[in-house]
Amino acid sequence: MSTGTVDHWNPNLEEQCSGLHAACESLEARRKHGLNQFLEAGFPGRKDEEWRYTPLRSVAEGEYSSKLSVEGQLPGDDELATSSDIRLVLINGRFREDLSDLTALPDTVKVVGLSRSLETSADSVVTDLNRWIPLVDHPFQNIGDALLEDGLVITAEGNVDARIHIVHGQDGSESAGSSHVSGLIRLSGGAQLEVLEEFRSRGKSLANIRWGMEIGSGCEFRRQRIVRPGCDVLYHGTRVELGEKAVFRDLIAGSGARLVRNEIHAILAGPGGHVDLLGGYVSNGDEIVDHHTTIEHAVADCTSREIYRGVLGGDSRGAFTGMIHVHQDAQRTDAEQSNDAILLSRSAEMNTRPRLEIYADDVKCTHGATVGELDDDSIFYLRSRGVSLEEARRMLVRAFTAEVFEELENEALKEQFIEQLQEAMPTAVDLRQ
Amino acid sequence: MSAHENEEKMILDVKDLHASVEGSPILNGMNLSLKPGEVHAIMGPNGSGKSTFANVLAGREDYTVEKGSVRYRDLDLLDLDPEERACEGIFLAFQYPVSIPGISNAYFLRSALNAVRRYKEEPEVDAVDFLQLVRSKMELVGMDEKLLQRSVNDGFSGGEKKRNEILQMAVLDPKLAILDETDSGLDIDALRIVAEGVNALRGGDRSFIVVTHYQRLLDYIVPDHVHVLSEGQIVRSGDKTLAHELEREGYSWLESGHAAEKSQEAS
Numbered sequence: 001m002s003t004g005t006v007d008h009w010n011p012n013l014e015e016q017c018s019g020l021h022a023a024c025e026s027l028e029a030r031r032k033h034g035l036n037q038f039l040e041a042g043f044p045g046r047k048d049e050e051w052r053y054t055p056l057r058s059v060a061e062g063e064y065s066s067k068l069s070v071e072g073q074l075p076g077d078d079e080l081a082t083s084s085d086i087r088l089v090l091i092n093g094r095f096r097e098d099l100s101d102l103t104a105l106p107d108t109v110k111v112v113g114l115s116r117s118l119e120t121s122a123d124s125v126v127t128d129l130n131r132w133i134p135l136v137d138h139p140f141q142n143i144g145d146a147l148l149e150d151g152l153v154i155t156a157e158g159n160v161d162a163r164i165h166i167v168h169g170q171d172g173s174e175s176a177g178s179s180h181v182s183g184l185i186r187l188s189g190g191a192q193l194e195v196l197e198e199f200r201s202r203g204k205s206l207a208n209i210r211w212g213m214e215i216g217s218g219c220e221f222r223r224q225r226i227v228r229p230g231c232d233v234l235y236h237g238t239r240v241e242l243g244e245k246a247v248f249r250d251l252i253a254g255s256g257a258r259l260v261r262n263e264i265h266a267i268l269a270g271p272g273g274h275v276d277l278l279g280g281y282v283s284n285g286d287e288i289v290d291h292h293t294t295i296e297h298a299v300a301d302c303t304s305r306e307i308y309r310g311v312l313g314g315d316s317r318g319a320f321t322g323m324i325h326v327h328q329d330a331q332r333t334d335a336e337q338s339n340d341a342i343l344l345s346r347s348a349e350m351n352t353r354p355r356l357e358i359y360a361d362d363v364k365c366t367h368g369a370t371v372g373e374l375d376d377d378s379i380f381y382l383r384s385r386g387v388s389l390e391e392a393r394r395m396l397v398r399a400f401t402a403e404v405f406e407e408l409e410n411e412a413l414k415e416q417f418i419e420q421l422q423e424a425m426p427t428a429v430d431l432r433q
Numbered sequence: 434m435s436a437h438e439n440e441e442k443m444i445l446d447v448k449d450l451h452a453s454v455e456g457s458p459i460l461n462g463m464n465l466s467l468k469p470g471e472v473h474a475i476m477g478p479n480g481s482g483k484s485t486f487a488n489v490l491a492g493r494e495d496y497t498v499e500k501g502s503v504r505y506r507d508l509d510l511l512d513l514d515p516e517e518r519a520c521e522g523i524f525l526a527f528q529y530p531v532s533i534p535g536i537s538n539a540y541f542l543r544s545a546l547n548a549v550r551r552y553k554e555e556p557e558v559d560a561v562d563f564l565q566l567v568r569s570k571m572e573l574v575g576m577d578e579k580l581l582q583r584s585v586n587d588g589f590s591g592g593e594k595k596r597n598e599i600l601q602m603a604v605l606d607p608k609l610a611i612l613d614e615t616d617s618g619l620d621i622d623a624l625r626i627v628a629e630g631v632n633a634l635r636g637g638d639r640s641f642i643v644v645t646h647y648q649r650l651l652d653y654i655v656p657d658h659v660h661v662l663s664e665g666q667i668v669r670s671g672d673k674t675l676a677h678e679l680e681r682e683g684y685s686w687l688e689s690g691h692a693a694e695k696s697q698e699a700s
């Protein structure tokens with residue numbers, strides 16, 4: 001449909017795809033499927049409802065269609081106060097075992113690079129991929145399939161409580177391009193796992209990352225994601241299935257990225273499951289932050305909670321699309337959803353689309369959305385106590401996003417998240433312009 | 434020469450202050466001078482402009498100063514931003530303190546204290562020293578320590594909010610404190626505790642402007658001067674006995690007084 005825009009992508013993608021090592025037929029089939037889908041559909045235009053608030057014109061125009069160099073360096077050096085000593089580094093989409101630290105990995109947790117496991121056990125990995133990341137017609141998933149090559153496979157089993165820090169480094173400083181990561185995370189036997197996923201970037205680049213997750217019965221998976229300033233385009237997709245009494249707690253924070261599309265599809269497939277999706281961000285300039293979530297309550301007695309809070313300045317735009325799908329049998333579902341925004345300028349914009357599809361009758365579903373400004377009375381109150389205008393505004397960002405971060409246990413990390421958002425606040429001088 | 438000396442001694446000197454909000458005049462020629470260490474009470478009917486005056490002194494930008502001047506110590510107060518005024522020692526205890534969910538009282542107070550200290554080029558206080566300081570002040574105003582970890586004024590009772598204002602005052606150690614109806618919403622015991630807190634901060638050069646409707650507060654915080662504000666002007670001043678007189682007689686005398694004034698203007 002988007003004629004012209006794929007001129008660069010199509011030949012590049014075909015060439016790259018055919019250059020990949022064909023480890024097995026099912027892998028080959030998946031790549032071909034992705035390639036063909038993309039060749040046919042390309043990137044969606046503005047008329048596509050799912051992409052209405054995320055214009056992909058600049059992505060489609062081709063600069064990103066080559067793969068980023070294998071030689072890339074990890075950008076940035078200010079480290080997060082993670083409480084994890086297991087560190088996995090990916091640079092330009094390749095899992096870099098040489099830069100990672102797996103020494104503290106407990107026996108019950110396994111981490112393998114996707115490309116390595118495609119070498120050793122291609123068939124079963126592709127079977128898992130097909131199961132946990134089923135094929136969908138989606139531009140980034142199509143590209144991800146066509147160029148399926150590397151990523152991570154993480155499994156945690158039994159009585160374990162581990163923390164892993166994953167750093168995605170994008171280095172587009174030599175020349176622009178994209179990277180593609182596919183990951184699997186599977187928890188079983190009551191495992192507890194926490195992952196801090198960090199995105200760092202330099203230069204022009206598209207990071208195309210998707211995860212398929214299985215959180216088995218009684219397991220809990222906590223994930224924090226932080227988009228560090230300087231990221232260009234980030235597509236991040238998560239598909240997660242939860243078993244009985246399984247818990248998924250997700251938090252995404254970020255600022256200073258040109259375009260972020262965060263997609264989550266959570267399926268509560270066993271009774272007593274719980275999903276928490278939280279997000280806090282500050283945007284400026286012509287940045288775009290798009291949170292696109294679907295929570296499927298497939299069975300009874302599950303709960304879900306979504307809280308997204310954005311502070312938008314300049315000409316930036318935020319979007320939130322939140323589908324809550326309650327199946328017919330999902331009685332006693334309790335789903336909460338809220339999306340709140342503070343606009344710092346007249347040209348900033350927030351689009352909220354709650355979508356409720358409820359087929360059960362005994363259901364509690366609430367959704368709320370607010371768009372406001374920083375409260376003048378609060379600012380004056382703070383200033384009247386000696387706090388500068390700038391600091392008062394920063395404090396109100398802290399206040400506004402407090403609910404998103406309040407349950408983050410690692411206080412030092414929490415402080416870094418909040419500080420990053422505060423730092424991203426446009427100064428009062430910027431605002432007057 | 435002697436007049437000049439007098440001026441030197443003033444901590445606050447308000448001359449012919451006119452202020453409006455969205456075009457409608459509210460203060461219509463306020464005059465008020467305070468010497469260091471003095472306590473002035475401002476009384477007057479609802480809507481007479483007491484809070485407006487207090488907010489103009491604190492620097493609220495919703496009000497436009499049309500005319501007049503305010504000298505504070507050796508500064509032109511109207512030239513300063515609200516935060517500069519605070520750092521220079523002006524403190525307003527709000528009639529209606531706002532609540533700020535998501536910011537703990539402790540974080541707020543420490544940010545404020547450190548902002549003032551940075552301005553004065555004093556070292557910032559760390560968490561430990563701060564806690565020690567704030568604990569002693571909380572005792573002074575009889576405030577529950579639990580309120581430190583709660584969000585600023587969020588879900589506080591009316592009385593707790595007012596005590597919180599006095600706590601902030603005690604921590605920030607201002608030179609001129611303006612208390613806007615700090616007594617309203619307080620029960621008898623709380624009133625006494627807050628008044629004792631204020632009295633403990635009295636003395637030396639610290640001055641107070643106490644806005645109140647009730648002479649009761651002034652039994653505890655005995656003022657040096659009492660002023661009556663009406664339609665944005667001080668129409669009467671006296672000593673503490675004026676408060677008693679107002680308590681007995683109310684403001685009905687103002688109606689006729691003002692009517693007379695107005696008719697004079699008209700002729």
Ligand SMILES: Nc1ncnc2c1ncn2[C@@H]1O[C@H](COP(=O)(O)OP(=O)(O)OP(=O)(O)O)[C@@H](O)[C@H]1O
Binds near residue numbers: 455477479481483495
């Ligand atoms: N922001 C505002 N917008 C419009 N009108 C205002 C504003 N602030 C004050 N006023 C008006 O100015 C007048 C004086 O108000 P102010 O709050 O100063 O009175 P007050 O003497 O403190 O009264 P009270 O005893 O009830 O507290 C009132 O008529 C009020 O409605």
Ligand SMILES: [Mg+2]
Binds near residue numbers: 483485614
């Ligand atoms: Mg008032």
